[in-house]
Amino acid sequence: MVAVTRRRPTASDAPSYSRADIEALSDKLKEPTWLRESRLAAWELYEELPMPDRTLEEWRRTDYRSLRWDEAGRISAGRDSRLAAIPAANREPLAGEEQGGFLAFINGEVVHSETADTLTRQGIVFTDLSTACRLHEDLVRPNLMTRAVKPGEGKFAALHAALWTHGAFVYVPRGTTAELPIHIVMYNDLPGATLGHVLVVVEDGAQATVLVDYLSAQAQSQSVYVGATELMVGSGANLRYVSLQDWDRQMFEISYQRARVGRDAALDWVIGTMGSRFVKSFIEVELDGTGANAQVSGMFFADKAQFFDLDTQQNHNAPLTTSNLLFKGAAKDTARSLWQGMIKSLPDMQKIDGFQACRNLVLSDEARMDAIPGLEIEADDVRCTHAATFGTLEEQPVFYLMSRGIPRDQAELMVAEGFFEELLERIPFERVQARLRASLEAKIIGSR
Amino acid sequence: MGAALEIRNLHVSVEGKPILRGVDLMVKQGEVHALMGPNGSGKSTLANVLLGNPAYEVTDGEIIFRGENILEQEPDVRSRAGLFLAFQYPVSIPGVTLANFLRLAINARLKAEDAESKGISIGDFRKLMRAKMDMLQMDHSFAGRYLNEGFSGGEKKRAEILQMAVLQPSVAILDETDSGLDIDALRIVSEGVNKLRGPELGVLVITHYQRILNYIRPEFVHVMYNGRIVESGGPDLALRLEETGYDWVRERFEVAE
Numbered sequence: 001m002v003a004v005t006r007r008r009p010t011a012s013d014a015p016s017y018s019r020a021d022i023e024a025l026s027d028k029l030k031e032p033t034w035l036r037e038s039r040l041a042a043w044e045l046y047e048e049l050p051m052p053d054r055t056l057e058e059w060r061r062t063d064y065r066s067l068r069w070d071e072a073g074r075i076s077a078g079r080d081s082r083l084a085a086i087p088a089a090n091r092e093p094l095a096g097e098e099q100g101g102f103l104a105f106i107n108g109e110v111v112h113s114e115t116a117d118t119l120t121r122q123g124i125v126f127t128d129l130s131t132a133c134r135l136h137e138d139l140v141r142p143n144l145m146t147r148a149v150k151p152g153e154g155k156f157a158a159l160h161a162a163l164w165t166h167g168a169f170v171y172v173p174r175g176t177t178a179e180l181p182i183h184i185v186m187y188n189d190l191p192g193a194t195l196g197h198v199l200v201v202v203e204d205g206a207q208a209t210v211l212v213d214y215l216s217a218q219a220q221s222q223s224v225y226v227g228a229t230e231l232m233v234g235s236g237a238n239l240r241y242v243s244l245q246d247w248d249r250q251m252f253e254i255s256y257q258r259a260r261v262g263r264d265a266a267l268d269w270v271i272g273t274m275g276s277r278f279v280k281s282f283i284e285v286e287l288d289g290t291g292a293n294a295q296v297s298g299m300f301f302a303d304k305a306q307f308f309d310l311d312t313q314q315n316h317n318a319p320l321t322t323s324n325l326l327f328k329g330a331a332k333d334t335a336r337s338l339w340q341g342m343i344k345s346l347p348d349m350q351k352i353d354g355f356q357a358c359r360n361l362v363l364s365d366e367a368r369m370d371a372i373p374g375l376e377i378e379a380d381d382v383r384c385t386h387a388a389t390f391g392t393l394e395e396q397p398v399f400y401l402m403s404r405g406i407p408r409d410q411a412e413l414m415v416a417e418g419f420f421e422e423l424l425e426r427i428p429f430e431r432v433q434a435r436l437r438a439s440l441e442a443k444i445i446g447s448r
Numbered sequence: 449m450g451a452a453l454e455i456r457n458l459h460v461s462v463e464g465k466p467i468l469r470g471v472d473l474m475v476k477q478g479e480v481h482a483l484m485g486p487n488g489s490g491k492s493t494l495a496n497v498l499l500g501n502p503a504y505e506v507t508d509g510e511i512i513f514r515g516e517n518i519l520e521q522e523p524d525v526r527s528r529a530g531l532f533l534a535f536q537y538p539v540s541i542p543g544v545t546l547a548n549f550l551r552l553a554i555n556a557r558l559k560a561e562d563a564e565s566k567g568i569s570i571g572d573f574r575k576l577m578r579a580k581m582d583m584l585q586m587d588h589s590f591a592g593r594y595l596n597e598g599f600s601g602g603e604k605k606r607a608e609i610l611q612m613a614v615l616q617p618s619v620a621i622l623d624e625t626d627s628g629l630d631i632d633a634l635r636i637v638s639e640g641v642n643k644l645r646g647p648e649l650g651v652l653v654i655t656h657y658q659r660i661l662n663y664i665r666p667e668f669v670h671v672m673y674n675g676r677i678v679e680s681g682g683p684d685l686a687l688r689l690e691e692t693g694y695d696w697v698r699e700r701f702e703v704a705e
Contacts, residue, residue, distance in 0.1 A: 397539045400541070402500075402522065402527070403523045406524055406552055406556050407522075424543070
């Protein structure tokens, strides 16, 4: 008799997608040939690339063994969801009474798409990515996974390029200032896999503000989100981009987010990471044109058994470029966080000014936070600095507040919130600041 | 009986090193005491210990307030009972405006008295803030600024006195409130304190210099040296210190280490 042991699939086994899945998805979305071909080309790459493991530097400290692809990897099926299923706070206009642009997905399905006339009249295109691929090939095709996030970067980038399930497309024509903000919500209320994409193209001299919310309902089984964000900021353009993630605790997120910033352009990027069980995200800025400037602000708060792994990179590809990255995070309970930063310059890119810092607030003895800054500079007339700090909640401010009669719990909450305040203020919408403050508060008070 | 603060044989250490070595002092409501002494004599330690700063360890003695030993009480409980400390170095708290902070402090008091309390109304609170800010010649925009964030030295000290005015303690300790103030700021801050003086308020003015005592005139003056109060007297003691400095104290009370 032959004993057959059947091994339960583990995370290091590739998810069991097939070429047929890609074809079926492309058929369902009625995609043009170029897109179908690009998906299939990415699939070829996907099959060639190895699953990342700890032998790769950027995955060396990343443990996703608890991810069960057989459960999390099933593509979520749409079920005619309604906008109202999304929490109200994430549906309200970012500012004022009217929506500017508002696009909402549930389980990867478009449930709402609205663009104010003000924006349409300006020639701004704001729609879901599938529609954009069909109607605006000239705008989408040169930018979709060709210049920023490329399929060859790794197994999951290739998977995303082959199998992205939904996405948003924002196009602001040359010299145009989008007068109203653009809001994208990706919400899931079914477990399983979604692969969302955001492509923002702000042409030369144009300006826009875009906010993306990622969130999901509490789930009983695992989910996976393999995402990509591509931000193209043209010469002299200005983009304010806010991305806030508050997935439920069964979510594993792997995402690639990259911006390309042109000559004398400015990018102001704020990233909030609150939810999910596991996050591995690559956040990169390419400063391509002379005088390009990027500010990247990250807030994260890991609690319970959450694991966040945030890789940031600031690439100075032109002289006279400046980048300023500040991440602030907290961890409590048995959570783990890891930030790995890198500033790179091409050879002889003089007069560049790069800064990276990660400030860590360790709120429990069992929590672990790591911060690993890095510099690879091949020029001499440069100013590149980095900093990583770790601390517990400062006792002096807590004492100060308590000495005025405020109980310890509340005093600690105020001091911990104060830690994040300078970054919260970089979100250009008070309502959004308020809901983020509330979610920080819930985390801080948490299991007390 | 008024709300007296009584310190009995207080011994305090920081990281195992004794700083206070048996302090006895009584401040009653309505009285103004000055505590003087050279740097390093333990004045600020005493101020911090009275409010329960956890960085200090009381190794012996008692602090009695309103007839109760408060050594085991948390700082917030002591504050709500009527103790106040104007800090020498007020810390800044980003994200919390002065107004919100004071409203929380008032509401913490109301809630401690009555768990059902909904707190002070916005209207009443605004009125109270305006009145007290006017008294201290503070611009109303102060209320909306983050607590001590970017405040000048004088603004910080004025904000401390504003908090005192709003919280209405029965015994207030002013820890080197005069340090870092120019003469105009010192006058404004002192006048603010004087306006709060009365039979309901006991004050302990801690200072290195006699200067502030020209404005806030004490009835009692104590000299601290090497962790003990070595001399007590009337206002003339402060003047004598001003003239002769602390050298005579050192000579008379030098202790072999």
